Each structure stands twice: as structure tokens, then as C-alpha cells.
Amino acid sequence: MDPSLVPVLEEVAAVAEGGKRLRPAFAYWGWRAVTTAAPEDDAAVLRAVAALEFVHGSALVHDDVMDAARTRRGRPATHIGFGDRHTALGLSGSTELFGTGAAILVGDLALVWSDELLRRSGISAEALARARPVWDTMRTEVTAGQYLDLLRAAGGLPGPEGALKVARYKSAGYTVQRPLHLGAALADAGPELVEAYTEIALPLGEAFQLRDDVLGVFGDPAVTGKSVDEDLMEGKQTLLVALAEEATDDAGRALLGRVLGDPTADAAALDAVRDLMRSTGALQRVEDRITTQTATAREAIAEAPVLDDARAALDALAVAATTRTT
Template sequence: MTAGTQDLDAADQLSAVDLDDLAAVDLERLRAAVAAALEGFLATQRRTLTGMDAALTAITEEMSALARGGKRLRPAFAYWGWRGATADAGGPPEDEAAVLRAVAALEFVHVSALVHDDVMDGASTRRGRPATHLGFASRHDEHALDGDPAAFGVGAAILVGDLALVWSDELLRCSGLTPAALTRARGVWDTMRTEVTAGQYLDLLRAAGGLPGPDGALTVARYKSAGYTVQRPLQLGAAIAGAGPRLFEAYTAIGLPLGEAFQLRDDVLGVFGDPEVTGKSADDDLREGKQTLLIALAELEADEPGRELLHEALGNPDADDEQFDALRHLIDSTGARARVEERIAERTEQARAAIAAAPVTEEARAALDALAVAATTRTA
């Protein structure tokens, strides 16, 4: 390597570090703005609900607890989708504070999906605390209410999830975006929420034996999580900005592979993650019997004893630690985990190449690339 090449490499490395630092600092600002938007909105809703009846305080407390957690990746992708569209947009720009409130509404869509998903999966924890249906079941016991605590908890959780979806609409509508921007945003918003709900059904169907194999697992991942995590938030930002079809296509080229890689990382963490970091037991996904790509690939490569183990322990709430450890060993020994890691790396690189080629501002390009790395190398 020549001295000139060494200097160039050093300059490139320094530039990358500076851009990453800039993106990281701005991400903290964005997270703070999203948190403030959610807290302000929830304060208003708290007054409304407690004005109806003091018993509704339980609903606002639960929603506040759920909204406080999370990485804010969806609002971050939407915000940078908007910022990246400035070179491709027509008309005057939207007020940034209004955009931040609008993208914060994505967090309520996410809360809704999490709460409903936990009910369907029978999950025990979420973000380091009892899942919503279990929390309300405990509340039923604490107040010595009549009837079945578990049924009460499930019913309350369904309503909390429904209310989160209602509030996502309200926060978007009241964000302060111009009427034209709201109209443009609605198309993406409606598509995203339809896909999430349809994806939840596909997940339910797969758990019942439909959509078998690796392809079925990837179909569920795309519609249940991947689309509304990256692709649709990016396109929401583009719609708010008034960008043209070229940018929407570029954001699809980024969003689909990156959203898949994000979900696959989530699947790996669900089985091999550190509970102290993830906020949930590493046994939960196995106990719930989640039919992820990890499981589909392990099943394809397992021998007869391995398939028997999958049949006996996966989705069995009475399975013990030894069986779950054996399942983790099976996933590793069949090469399923390694193949999923390879796919995560491939899809992440595909998304990063699409980011490099996208018609966005250089500032947005650096931020989106940093987000892509953060979304797929995270430990929680």
C-alpha cells in the first residue's frame, strides 16, 4: 500500500467516524423529541380518560409504560426518510417539529402490534416487565374482582392494543402537518397498518401449520414486522416531503432487505439473547413455539431425535431449562443459526448498497447507513 493510499484510507475512516458520530448525536435528539411528543399526547389522553372514570388510570399507566420503552427505530427511519427527500421533494418543506410528532405516531402502531402479539403468543414479559395481559390479570387478583383473571387480562390487553392503534391515527392527524402532507401520508399509513394486521394473521396461520418451511417464515417476517419497521416508515417520510416515485422505489430497495435483516436479528436474540439486555427470557420464543426461520432451517437439517425434540419441547409451556438448552444446541448444531446470520449479513449489505445508490442527501445517507448497522447488529 502506498503512502498516498494510506492517507486516503485514513481520511475515509475519519470521515466515516465523524458521520457516524453526527448521526448518533442526532438520533439522541430524535429520540428525545419522540419521547416528548408521546408524553405530551399521553398527558392529554390521561386527562380525558380520568375525566371519564378514575378506573381508566390503569389504561393510561400501561400505555405510558409501553411507550417509554423501545429503540425508536421506526420514527428514526421515517424522519430520515423525510430528511433524505428534501432534494426530491416539491413545494415548501414541512415544519420539523410537526414531522417529529407525526413520526412519533409510529410508536403507537408498534405498541399495538406488541400487545396483540403477546396475547396471541402467550408471552410472559415485554421490555423487562410482565406482558400487558398478565399485568391486568394480576390487577384483577389484587382488586379481588369477579370472574377469571386470565380472561380479564386478555380482554384488557386487546383493548389496550386497539386503543394504541386509535391513538396512532389521532397523533398523526394532530401532529401539525399541513393538510396536503397528511393526505399524502395517509396512503402509506393505511397500507402499513393493513400489512401489520395481515402479517399477524399469517403468523397465527403458520403457528397452526399453514405457510410451512423457510419461505413461510420469511413471508410472515416481511408482513408482520419487516415492512412496518423500515420500508413503510421510510416511505412515510417521503410522502410527508412530497417526494416522487423514484425515491419511493429507492426506499423499497432499502427497506425490504433491511427490514428482513432486522426481524431475523430479533429472532436470533429471542433465542440466544441476554435477558438482562433484551428485557425478556431467552426461553420465551421457544416456549411460545415461534415458527421463525431459525426453527424452519433447524427442522430441515435435524435428524430423527432432533425432530422429536422439536416436536416435544417447542411450544411446550411445561418444557424445562434442559430441553430449551437442547433446542438451542440443535439450532446451532444443524447450522440454522449460522445460515440465519449469513442471511442477516447479506440482506444488510444489500440494503447498505441501496442506501449508497439512493437519491438522498449525503447527511441522510450517512444517517440511514448508521441506522442500518444499528438495526442489524443490536443486542436488544
């Protein structure tokens, strides 16, 4: 491969590093929940579910482009990094377009590699055939969710229900539901387990995304690797925003309209928005929903027809996904 492509390959590897590995973990335990595997089967399934990290990496790179985010996991977002490279090399043309174009290609390549890793994982042809429909549905849903996110940012899908719809499509399905379904497919499980996994995944996936939204505004940048101002300056229309807008007065709505989406907003204005989210009860309502949805998911885990070690692992994952600080 041409040496000029090395930065692209290194960036694909970088976006698959770090993170919480929740999606492969849900898929793996979704499989182990109903099977006692031989070591060779375990290794093949681990390779298969690792492919989810490349899907996730692809989604993150493209999401950062669409949101004009500047950082990801404590390092420059892919499009920013390639823009910096364009400048450092003294290349001609638009730095922004070069960075954006390179990032789109990095995200596309990560998606291509996810397919390759799944196909070459070593799982049986029968298991691969069972997994493909779930795999395809998951990738379609995350793409649809990204569009809904764009639509909401442009004024479509208003209100709290619109925010929750985006959360369900964009994150909940491909973070918990489809990974669990993928594990069930690899195990050749029946519809009873798939339905049980859905009962777990829908509330848990929503709670996961809501925790992400809270961390994006109230988290510790030293832990999250991301500024707590970016989501506000990008104008992300989360449930936090929707509830604050619903509960405040005209002055509060004017503040939100003035600050959200303004990349030049100063610290005082951004802190005023955070104060509004607290004073209107929006932050507490989101925290309460996270608690309720997590409890619902854990009850479903307790009742699911799975092996005891998998039940314990899934419960631990549910807690980790919704009480995390990163």
C-alpha cells in the same frame, strides 16, 4: 375521565415508552433525505412520525396476547399485568379473560391514539393527505402479518419460505419500508425515491426481524428484557426453527416437536434445542442471511438519491437495526 380508567391510560403510555424508536427514525430520515426543513416543519414531522410508536405499541400488546408471552421489555406483558391487577383487587370472574380483554383494549386504544397524533401533528393538510394511503397500507400489512404468524404457528405456511413470508409481512414492512415511504410522502417525493426506499427496506426489514428471532433464543435477558426461553416455549416458528428442522434427523425433529410450544419444558430440553440450532448450522445460516441482507440494504443506501446527511443517518440505522443486542 373516570379514575377507573387511569390504569388503562398509564398502560398505553407505558407500551409507547422504551424501545429503539427505529420506525420514527426511518420515517424522519426518509423525509429529511430530500428536504431542508424550517424548524416549525421539523417539529410537526417529528410529532407525525412519533405516531408510529403507538402503532408499534398496539402491535406488541396484541402480539403478546396471541403468543401468550409473559414479559415485554423487562416488565409483565400487558395481559399479565392486568391479570395481576384483577387478582390484587379481588375482582370476580376469570383472571385470564380479564387480562386478555384489557390488553386487547389497550392495544386498540394505542392504535386510536396513533391516528390522533398523526392528524394533530401540525403537518399540512396536503402532507396528511399524501401520508394517509401509506399509513393505511402499513396498518393493514401488520395485521395481515399477525394473521400469517398465527397460521404458521398452526401448521400453515411451512418451511423456511413460510418463515420468511411471515417476517416480511409482520415486521419488515412496518419497521422499515412503510416508515421510509411515509417520510417520502411527507416530503412529496417522487416515485424514484419511493422505489429506492423499497430497495433498501425489503432486505433490511428482513434482516431486522431475523436478528429479533436470534435474540429471542440466544440473547442476553439482562439486555433484552425478555427470557430466551419464551420464544421456544411459545413454539414460535421462526427461520431458525425451520432451518434446524430441515437439516436435522428424525431424532432432532422429535426433539423440536416435543419441546417447541411446551410451556413446561425444562432448562435441559430448551438448551438441547439451542444446541440443535447450532449443530445443524441453522444459527449460522440465519446470521449469514442477516449479514448478506444488511449488505444489500447498505449498498442500496449508498446509491439512493438522497442528501448526504440522510445517507449517513440511514446507513447508521441499518447497522443499528441488525447488530443490536436488544
